[in-house]
Amino acid sequence: MQTKTKTKTSRVYALVTIALIGGAIILGQSFAQNGGSVPAAGNSTVAVCDVMSIFRNYPKTIDALAEMKKNGEAVDSKAKAMGIEIDKISSQLPALTEGSAAYETQWANRQNLMITREIYVKTESDKILRQHAVLTKEIYREIKATVKAVAKAKGFEIVLSEDLSQLTSANSQELNAQIASRKVIYTSDKCDITGLVLVSLKQQYKAGK
DSSP states (O other): OOOOOOOOTTHHHHHHHHTSTTOSOOBSSOGGGGTTOOOOOTTOOEEEEOHHHHHHHOHHHHHHHHHHHHHHHHHHHHHHHHHHHHHHHHHHGGGSOTTSHHHHHHHHHHHHHHHHHHHHHHHHHHHHHHHHHHHHHHHHHHHHHHHHHHHHHHTOSEEEEOOOBOOOOOOHHHHHHHHHHOOOOOOOGGGBOHHHHHHHHHHHHHHHO
16 A cells, blocks of 8 residues: 655754744834943833844844754755655555565665665754744843943943733733733833844954854
8 A cells, every 4th residue: 555655844843943932023113222331320220121123133143043944944944855765665655565574674674765865854953942032031141241331331220121022922811911910011112222232242242152
């Protein structure tokens, strides 16, 4: 009996895309509106910072994700080639006598290839996702350290995490969850240090390359 296999060529790429630090959230407001600077803190000791915006716009994140995508496409390419070989063997089986030595050899070869491909794709996918997790933790530590330095330089004593993205869900429960997760309702531009933090991170990353 001929078995037709289909390679999931977009599996790894999809995993990387989904893991893309918060997904495809459209920013409703950008640090760029402040031109990378904020006015003096004045009497305020509390600042805000859009951490997810920094994650998405930090060149280190962008470069690393591009490399992960490249690795994922290489995995997909190899898996596709293995799938073609599996299909080739499957197409040859009907011409052989079932139970013959030649048939059993080809059947076993096909099964081994199918198992090998499945293990390969899962192993490489898990590897990429682990790399993404390590990268996320590393970048978050860098962001925290830079937020601390910028806040001290500007005279802020507390920095709150603010989400400037728009509410995009059409589901009421999801909208309620998004609203409930937002702790900052309003802040003036002079208290937003997102742009300064990102500029500093870009300079550090460029200097370290």
